[in-house]
Amino acid sequence: MSFLTIPQNYAPGFVPQRYLYLNDSAAGQLTAQLTDTRTGEEIASLALHNLWMPEIDVSAFLRRIAAPVPFETGATGLHLPEQRTLTLSMQIGADQAADRIYLPATAATEEGEPLTALPNVRLIGAGETDEISFNCHSQASATLSVTTGSGRADKTYSETGTGVVLFHLNAAAFPNASAFDLTVRIAGRTTELHYEVMQPSPAGRRVAWLNEKGGIDRYTFPLVEQRDYAVERNRYRLVESGYVQSGVACEERLFLGSAYEPAAVLEALARIPAAPAAWIAAAEGWIPIDIVTDTLRIGRQGVLQHLTLEIRARQKGVRL
Numbered sequence: 001m002s003f004l005t006i007p008q009n010y011a012p013g014f015v016p017q018r019y020l021y022l023n024d025s026a027a028g029q030l031t032a033q034l035t036d037t038r039t040g041e042e043i044a045s046l047a048l049h050n051l052w053m054p055e056i057d058v059s060a061f062l063r064r065i066a067a068p069v070p071f072e073t074g075a076t077g078l079h080l081p082e083q084r085t086l087t088l089s090m091q092i093g094a095d096q097a098a099d100r101i102y103l104p105a106t107a108a109t110e111e112g113e114p115l116t117a118l119p120n121v122r123l124i125g126a127g128e129t130d131e132i133s134f135n136c137h138s139q140a141s142a143t144l145s146v147t148t149g150s151g152r153a154d155k156t157y158s159e160t161g162t163g164v165v166l167f168h169l170n171a172a173a174f175p176n177a178s179a180f181d182l183t184v185r186i187a188g189r190t191t192e193l194h195y196e197v198m199q200p201s202p203a204g205r206r207v208a209w210l211n212e213k214g215g216i217d218r219y220t221f222p223l224v225e226q227r228d229y230a231v232e233r234n235r236y237r238l239v240e241s242g243y244v245q246s247g248v249a250c251e252e253r254l255f256l257g258s259a260y261e262p263a264a265v266l267e268a269l270a271r272i273p274a275a276p277a278a279w280i281a282a283a284e285g286w287i288p289i290d291i292v293t294d295t296l297r298i299g300r301q302g303v304l305q306h307l308t309l310e311i312r313a314r315q316k317g318v319r320l
Helices: 059-065 263-269
Strands: 002-005 018-022 029-035 042-049 055-057 077-079 086-092 100-103 121-125 129-136 139-148 151-160 163-170 179-186 189-198 205-210 216-221 223-238 242-257 278-282 285-291 298-301 304-313
Touching: 042 059, 059 086, 077 139, 077 151, 100 163, 129 179, 129 189, 129 216, 139 163, 163 179, 205 242, 216 263, 263 304
Parallel strands: 121 189
Antiparallel strands: 002 018, 018 055, 029 042, 029 086, 077 163, 086 100, 129 163, 139 151, 139 179, 179 189, 205 216, 205 278, 223 242, 242 304, 278 285, 285 304, 298 304
16 A cells, blocks of 8 residues: 655645545555644544545645734844645555645745735835745845935845745835845745835725735735725514614724726736735734625726725624
8 A cells, every 4th residue: 555646845735735545455444644744733534435546635624724824023034934834744544645845825836936926016115014925945045125315235134945935024124215125046046026115195004915826915005995884783672671782793894995006916906805815904913804895896097007895804893
């Protein structure tokens, strides 16, 4: 008995990833055990009855253990975020497949590829943070050039990735900066990004979402076009006193308007409703949100376009 095929390392974990096992001894019952190799916790135990060549798709289990969140730290530089990879061990009977590392993604990527859907020319608020992650299982080096009124200064960083390496940029750490240029080199591949520093709109809201490549993108919607409150009351009726209110829940919904953007930016924003997870920045941190919008309408003004996104907190009663 042995594994015939197993998924590739660093494969996207949110699409079918199948293990094929050969039960050539005709064992009537086998047990497949799936374990998170990072924590040692059992993910699932599957009973396989009278199967000569069982095939097990683990993507549903990988979705269940995925827990990516926006990366926040005061330090600008390269980091190794554990939540951006999924680790899995598969064992059937006495046979164990090679451990695998997966990305929380639906699209396959190559080493050195940036895990982002947004273009490489971006805006960042003077007090905002941004992140960009890369498929990396070797050495990564980065150079950040900070432009101020007195010229340019370079800072260099280095890290060895084990699946994903992430560059975190905290614009507040460079109060006099007017622009940032970031160059990241991984496995012979070079990625260059340019940031222009702006003063964000007081009414703007910053949203983050998990994109199809397994990275988390961020964008500031400069306008809250509308704010709705849906009030849900629970009532019961007493014959002698009429209706009595037993509980009230208030759901807040925001309609966020993007700036007029090039097509490449709008294409990335249009995929937010399909994201497995999304968040909005608040004073207490990143709040998980539910995207209410099912159909996005893109408005045109010349060559630029904009869209509106309706959101609500994922948990009832949470203020946005």
